[in-house]
Amino acid sequence: MPSPHEPLRPLWICxxxxxxxxxxDARLALTREYAGNRVTLCVYLGMSLAEGSS
Known part of the structure; x- marks a missing residue:
């Protein structure tokens, strides 16, 4: 089940x-979800940044 603190695109608000x-709350959830896997978290956030910039 997705977290309720997902981005509303294209506005990029929670x-x-x-x-x-x-x-x-999303930062806390992401920290828990990607605990021990910072590289994957960085990739996910980088992809989100790229999507938001286009």
Whole structure:
């Protein structure tokens, strides 16, 4: 099940609390989800950045 703190594209705000994504709760969730795998987290965030820039 996806986290409720997912980005609302193309605005890149949190679907749950309308804060700029990743909001504080999303950052915590990402930290837990990618614990011990920082490279994969960096790749995911880099891909998100590239998508948001296009």
């Amino acid at each position: 679907r749950c609390d309308a804060q700029p994504w990743p909001c504080a």
